[in-house]
Amino acid sequence: MSRNEENHVALAILGAPGWARLGITAPAAHLREDAAHELARVILAELDGTAPEDRSGDQMGLAL
Numbered sequence: 600m601s602r603n604e605e606n607h608v609a610l611a612i613l614g615a616p617g618w619a620r621l622g623i624t625a626p627a628a629h630l631r632e633d634a635a636h637e638l639a640r641v642i643l644a645e646l647d648g649t650a651p652e653d654r655s656g657d658q659m660g661l662a663l
Contacts (some may be wrong), residue, residue, distance in 0.1 A: 611644070612642065619633075620634075
């Protein structure tokens with residue numbers, strides 16, 4: 600994997616929905632699996648160039 604590809608993967612992970620990034624650590628196996636599939640979709644879309652340019656509208660921000 601080239602440095603450029605590594606950068607794309609890192610950016611894709613950071614741009615993935617928060618629930619998927621958090622869900623990968625969930626105690627329930629079905630939640631971890633759903634989160635892993637979502638992360639995989641986001642990463643593959645980034646690598647093949649089909650990722651949306653602006654992901655900020657995909658998810659509402661929640662006050663913590």
